[in-house]
Amino acid sequence: MVCTDKERLACVTYQLTGPADHWWETRRRTIDPVRREALTWDEFKEEVYNKYVHTLKQGNMTVTEYDRALCEMTRYAPELVDTDEMMAAKFRFGLRTEIRVPVASCQGISYSEILSWALDVEETLPKNERVANPTPPAPQSNYRDKRKWEGNRAPFDSKRHHSTFRQPQNYGR
Template sequence: MPPRRNIRRENPEPTTQTVEESVTQPIPSPPPPPPLVDREIVKLFLGQKPPVFDGMGEPARAESWMRSVKPIFAILGCNDRERLTCVTYQLTEAADFWWDTRMKTMPREQAAGMTWVGFKTEIYNKYVPKSYRKEKASEFYNLTQGRMTVTEYDRALSSITRYALDQDDTDEKLAEKFRGGLRPEIRM
């Protein structure tokens, strides 16, 4: 004879809630829908012929792409949801596949609440690695005029200032960095 299995049966506790009580309790209302995206804004955005981003190339390409769509949003006065919708139209190839996968793999609440700032963070984390940003910050701190003309030195410094977040917040700090990197005979 096979051994008996210990099957434990528990009696569920009877509920004390009456039918009347369950009917009179208020049902929580669903969260408000996200703001609608104005289709006219999307058409105007696409009419500006913004560049596409394929996710290939150097981190500087991703930064340039993000910077190129920023003024279009400023001119159109887009809200956060419109920015996110418009910019995702401009993702192609590897970047489009990455974003589609990213939206599927992130928690539903996070995906539903994705903002423009969140999108920018995702793009920078994926396509502009922290190691690249640190390298550029180091380049900023170590940049000197050397054999460059003053104009070339100024342009080089301006192009990497965004990586030195503690140095680009005042004109005085930028001027001090500029002066400190000039050749000694010019600095005087």
């Protein structure tokens, strides 16, 4: 079975979580309704890539955190980094300046080698420069329950009021 663009978009946008979900909800509300109805899968994918994939940079992450973020991104856009050379180039391009400059001459080496070089450079930086603009980590949020129930909740809501927990008996008191 081949999915239509509308079906594919509905499925994928329903699965968005966290900042991507917030971005899409805002984008969906602000886009011209005619344009939104005519949006194709390729156009949506290009918007997502421009927002999240093409702009991925190390920022205030450590090299290890940036490596993980890049590897996570490749799950959603494998065609953008489908060779080791492309992966190494994408990684190098997104590194912070103080790490990218020393490894700029590392052209034509594997991703694992460029990662190793970047880790070595990071290790030589003073501790206060290993993370750009260090800030405390944001609290983790659980985005699993992000969707509102649109159906009849009555059968489920009534279950909340009928607890199966048995109250302790006050024997002899």
